[in-house]
Amino acid sequence: MSAHNTELPPRPPLPPQRPEGAGAPTGNEGAPAENTSEAPKKKRRRAFTLRQRLLAILLVGIAAASALIGGASVLTVRNLLENRVDEQLVHLSQRPERTLGGFDPQNPGFLGDPGTGPGALGAVILDGEVVRSAALSTDGSPTPLTEAQNQAILRASTHVEPANITIPGLGNYRVMAREIQVLVTPTTLRTGISVTGLPLAATELTLSQLTRAILILAVGVLLIVAAAAYLVVRLALRPLDRVAATAAEVSRLSVGADGDPGTTPGGDRTEAALRVRVPERDADERTEVGRVGASLNLMLTHVEESLQVRRAGEVKLRRFVSDASHELRTPLASIRGYSELARRIGTDLPEDIAYSLSRIGSESIRMTGIVEDLLLLARLDEGRELTRRPVDLTDIVFHAVNDAHAAGPDHPLEFDAPEVPIRVLGDTPRLQQVIVNLLANARVHTPAGTQIRAHLEAKDGEALLEISDNGPGVPEDLRDHVFERFVRGDESRTRAPGSGGTSGLGLSIVAAVVQAHGGRVALESEPGNTVFRITLPLLP
Structure with missing residues (x-):
């Protein structure tokens, strides 16, 4: 329907509305309750860029290789040091056979032999008891072992091969046990067990220093490689960044x-x-x-x-x-x-x-x-360009609602607006045509008795106009196309008898005129509640 280029008459009073309970459904009847609950949002995992993934893979690989090489180096050095200790231990364990005749009971003679270093210990066990035990102090003098230390030696007396034990107060030792013939009297020999041991403190200190040096070296290498890799990856991905920038520019x-x-x-x-x-x-x-x-x-x-x-x-x-x-x-x-x-x-x-x-x-x-x-x-x-001048939108909507009421008295109409006029900058005939088209659309495509409501307000610097009805609604497959040209809703929404055919241009004109005024138009529809919403910039 085309609008006439004439000035609107003074605003008359709105015709009396049909009282409630007279058979006319209200705007809220049949409308389902609004669901205010929001579905829980699924937390999205953090996305990593290609540059970050490449750097992470490279650094993880280098860290793993450093850990593997460092661990292998520490194990190799440890085995070499333990083999050296074992050779000394085997040589030391053979001395009691030559030195156990006529010595001080509290000082096994082999501990004082040349080549025996501080911390070396020796013990002789007869009938499950330690009869002689001592360890060399830093000045080379033998120091008797305590009862707790002797008990640790007794538990180690079964190790015929070099093994590691912990002796209270002395630390970790490499010990070895073997059977010997002990001269208990000038004419009597008895079978006993000789336990000899060497301290592992020097070996542990060497391994600790080696591990610390490998860690420091690995961290330094990782930092250097990370810096170098960042520069290399950044330079290598610059072409891809430029391609992505071009694609982003096109996407905007x-x-x-x-x-x-x-x-x-x-x-x-x-x-x-x-x-x-x-x-x-x-x-x-x-x-x-x-x-x-x-x-x-x-x-x-x-x-x-x-x-x-x-x-x-x-x-x-x-x-x-x-x-x-x-x-x-x-x-x-x-x-x-x-x-x-x-x-x-x-x-x-x-x-x-x-x-x-x-x-x-x-x-x-x-x-x-x-x-x-x-x-x-x-x-x-x-x-x-449209002919634009200050327009009283409240007045236009009021007269359009009166005209719609006269054209379709079988559709109850409501109009609510603030007392202060809402003014916009626009083309009066075109804006009138927009409102007339929306009201006619609601009247033509809904059955008699359907409540139609026009609501106008100023909100956030914009004029908000809503034309709603409680009719059957717009089908979901048609909602995204209602503002296209030559789209008809005859097959979906109920058509009023005798309303005649439609060209399918009414809502497309609504969208085009609103957009030409710098506004927006939207549709929300469900059975029992259909709302066409228009926003226009307010007059400054």
């Missing part, structure tokens, strides 16, 4: 739903901005990144060509629609005029002829409306 471009290229943040047209390409040095197909860059350039070329072809086709189509609309206005006006003239002068026309002339006139009016709508859409598509 927008193309309208109707194929009209959008604008970039800098104000350039999409078609011009699509000429951006990956640099030639990053599109060398001999490298992996180069193949990606070359493929992206080829894709951008195809997209640019497709947009140019599509844009040219749309320009031709819009020009055709505009020209056809202009050309059709005159013959349609002639058809309507001749039909009216024939009806006026043909007072004695047969009934069927009169009916035919009446239908010719009504259909010419309908076709004229369609042509006007197509012409309006063509002008909006071409980006023609």
Whole structure:
């Protein structure tokens, strides 16, 4: 329906509404309760960049290799030192056979032999008891062992091969036991056990120093390799960063739903901005990144060509629609005029002829409306500026609601707005057409008795207009297409009897006019509650 370029009359009082309980459903009846609970959001895992993954893999590999080499080195040195201690221990364990005759009972003679270092210990066990035991102090003098130390030696008396034990107060020792013949009297020999041991303190100190040195060296190598790897990976991935930057720049471009290229943040047209390409040095197909860059350039070329072809086709189509609309206005006006003239002068026309002339006139009016709508859409598509001036949006909505109430008295209407007028900068006839189209859409596509409500308010620097009804709602598969041209909801929402056909242009005009005013239009629909929401910038 086209709006007339006339000034609106003063605002009359709103017609009285049908009282509650008179059979008219209210705006909230049948509407399901709003679900305010929010589904728990699944926590997303942290994403790592390719650079971070490469550095992590490299550092983990070097750390593992350093740990393996360091551990093998420590074990090798440990085995070498223990073998050296074992050789000394075997040599030391053979001395008691030559030295156990006629010595001090508290000082096994072999401990004082040349070549025996501080910390060496020896013990003689007879009948499960330690009869002689001592350890060399740092000055080379023997020191008797305590009872607790003797008990540790007794537990080690079964080790015929070198083994490690811990002796209280002395530390870790490498010990070895063997059977010997002990001269208990000048004429009596008895079989006993000789236990000899060497301290492992020097070996443990060497291994500790070696481990510390390997750790310091490994950490230093890791830091040096990490710095070098970061620089190398950063340099190696620079071409990929440039390719990603090109793709990101293209992704920020927008193309309208109707194929009209959008604008970039800098104000350039999409078609011009699509000429951006990956640099030639990053599109060398001999490298992996180069193949990606070359493929992206080829894709951008195809997209640019497709947009140019599509844009040219749309320009031709819009020009055709505009020209056809202009050309059709005159013959349609002639058809309507001749039909009216024939009806006026043909007072004695047969009934069927009169009916035919009446239908010719009504259909010419309908076709004229369609042509006007197509012409309006063509002008909006071409980006023609609307006539804008300060407009009282409250007044426009009020009169549109009154007109809708008169056109469809079987649909109860409500209108609520603040006392202070809401003013916007816009084209009065076009804004009136938007509201009339929305109210007519709600009236035509819902059964009699459906409650229609218009709500207007100022919110966050914008004028918010909602046209809602408690009818059957818009099917889910149609909601994303209701603002497209020639889309009809006849098969879904109930059509009022005798409402006639629709062109499928009403909501597309709503979207085009609102967008031309710098506003937004949205739809929320479910059975029992359908809301068309319009936002427009308030007058500064």
